[in-house]
Amino acid sequence: MDPGDIDRALTRIAHEILERNRGAEDVVLVGIHTRGAPLAKRLAAAIETIEGETMPTGILDIGLYRDDLDTRPKTELGRTAVPEIDGATVVLVDDVLYTGRTIRAALDALADLGRPARVQLAALVDRGHRELPIRPDYVGKNLPTAPGERVTVHVVEIDGHDGVVIETGGT
Amino acid sequence: MNHFLSTEDVSRQDLTDLLDDADSFVEVLARPIPKVPALRGKTVATMFFEPSTRTKLSFEKAAKALSADTMSFSPGTSALKKGESLKDTVLTVQAMGTDAMVVRHQATGAPWRIAEWVDQPVLNAGDGAHQHPTQALLDALTIRQRFGTLDGVRIGIVGDIRHSRVARSDVFAFSTLGAEVTMVGPRTLLPIAAEDWPASATEDLDHVISELDVVYLLRVQAERGGASVFPSLSEYTKRFGMTRERFARLKPDSVVLHPGPMNRGVEIAAEVADDERSLILKQVSNGVAVRMAVLFRLMGGEHSE
Numbered sequence: 001m002d003p004g005d006i007d008r009a010l011t012r013i014a015h016e017i018l019e020r021n022r023g024a025e026d027v028v029l030v031g032i033h034t035r036g037a038p039l040a041k042r043l044a045a046a047i048e049t050i051e052g053e054t055m056p057t058g059i060l061d062i063g064l065y066r067d068d069l070d071t072r073p074k075t076e077l078g079r080t081a082v083p084e085i086d087g088a089t090v091v092l093v094d095d096v097l098y099t100g101r102t103i104r105a106a107l108d109a110l111a112d113l114g115r116p117a118r119v120q121l122a123a124l125v126d127r128g129h130r131e132l133p134i135r136p137d138y139v140g141k142n143l144p145t146a147p148g149e150r151v152t153v154h155v156v157e158i159d160g161h162d163g164v165v166i167e168t169g170g171t
Numbered sequence: 172m173n174h175f176l177s178t179e180d181v182s183r184q185d186l187t188d189l190l191d192d193a194d195s196f197v198e199v200l201a202r203p204i205p206k207v208p209a210l211r212g213k214t215v216a217t218m219f220f221e222p223s224t225r226t227k228l229s230f231e232k233a234a235k236a237l238s239a240d241t242m243s244f245s246p247g248t249s250a251l252k253k254g255e256s257l258k259d260t261v262l263t264v265q266a267m268g269t270d271a272m273v274v275r276h277q278a279t280g281a282p283w284r285i286a287e288w289v290d291q292p293v294l295n296a297g298d299g300a301h302q303h304p305t306q307a308l309l310d311a312l313t314i315r316q317r318f319g320t321l322d323g324v325r326i327g328i329v330g331d332i333r334h335s336r337v338a339r340s341d342v343f344a345f346s347t348l349g350a351e352v353t354m355v356g357p358r359t360l361l362p363i364a365a366e367d368w369p370a371s372a373t374e375d376l377d378h379v380i381s382e383l384d385v386v387y388l389l390r391v392q393a394e395r396g397g398a399s400v401f402p403s404l405s406e407y408t409k410r411f412g413m414t415r416e417r418f419a420r421l422k423p424d425s426v427v428l429h430p431g432p433m434n435r436g437v438e439i440a441a442e443v444a445d446d447e448r449s450l451i452l453k454q455v456s457n458g459v460a461v462r463m464a465v466l467f468r469l470m471g472g473e474h475s476e
Contacts, residue, residue: 065208
């Protein structure tokens with residue numbers, strides 16, 4: 001995906017979110033730390049352009065909710081800042097949807113922060129290989145991959161440029 | 172980092188990482204449900220061979236907020252009374268299936284010995300008059316929240332430096348983080364080899380007080396022989412106490428810290444203790460967050476080294 005593809009995908013998802021929820025009312029966009037957060041901000045900006053309404057956004061760090069803390073290398077904890085979600089429709093936003101374990105952790109984390117009326121899932125890339133019964137509501141691009149491959153999303157806000165890279169082999 | 176025993180051998184990067192994580196835990200503790208599942212299924216043993224209220228409760232709260240189970244141990248009711256050795260005691264506790272040990276002991280170096288015997292992380296919660304590293308972390312976090320950094324912050328540590336594990340841990344942690352530290356106290360209570368400490372030393376609080384950003388008051392520790400080395404408590408208060416008069420001479424944005432428990436009217440005037448620029452209760456609540464950070468660092472995730 002090049003920067004134009006990413007822009008178009010996010011604009012389409014913004015339309016889909018508005019269509020599915022009949023507008024922007026009571027919808028909160030929550031990006032998963034790290035790269036989900038800027039994507040949530042961009043979706044909010046796109047929605048504002050379309051609808052003229054500012055959608056609240058938040059950032060959710062799921063580092064303390066992972067089920068693989070014992071086996072994965074340690075990363076710095078991020079900050080969680082989520083607006084009021086009780087009774088709202090929360091759209092979780094992540095860059096790559098893969099096994100679904102991140103989303104499982106995010107759902108647990110959300111439940112500790114409040115009780116949303118419903119939770120939907122938006123992913124820029126769905127690369128398949130789910131290990132849990134989790135499916136996205138909004139997808140930027142389905143990207144069939146082999147389990148050994150690595151899919152990395154780059155965003156301007158963090159990496160200095162937009163793009164999706166597939167690397168083969170390695171770990 | 173496999174254990175957390177001292178602030179003398181921790182790098183600036185490691186201290187900063189721990190404080191950054193502690194910031195995240197401050198946010199966790201402010202949530203409606205102040206608990207995360209990060210250490211679910213793990214057990215933390217708190218082994219306090221010397222009495223403590225706040226540190227023990229703080230570690231237990233930290234472990235529970237990470238969803239770990241806690242086991243506690245108090246010497247008065249333990250088999251130590253029956254003559255069991257320290258080594259046998261800790262190996263017995265480990266055999267019950269603990270994943271980390273929090274140790275306070277009256278003997279300097281005891282946590283290091285225990286760390287050699289067991290195969291799990293050991294956290295020093297205070298050994299003799301030597302080290303109390305999580306206290307230094309919570310003090311550093313409290314100062315960093317106020318000033319944004321410790322770099323260049325001028326900190327005076329006042330009182331019985333020589334017999335204080337808090338002072339030793341603080342001096343090394345603060346100076347590693349870039350603060351300018353001054354130790355203030357009567358010569359009899361300054362460190363014996365003060366020139367080896369990364370701090371300057373003075374006997375004259377009034378001379379330096381107007382330059383300090385942080386005044387850290389130590390408790391007068393009668394139980395460690397503190398009271399025998401100066402003439403009287405009122406003499407101590409006159410020269411080193413944070414009286415209302417001295418408090419008025421501080422810079423307007425300077426703050427006062429104290430590790431507790433306070434002797435109101437001795438090292439700190441009651442009005443100062445209750446002033447909004449006294450961050451003593453903030454220190455206590457930050458204690459839970461920094462202990463979560465250390466427990467999470469040592470127990471959560473695989474060790475990178």
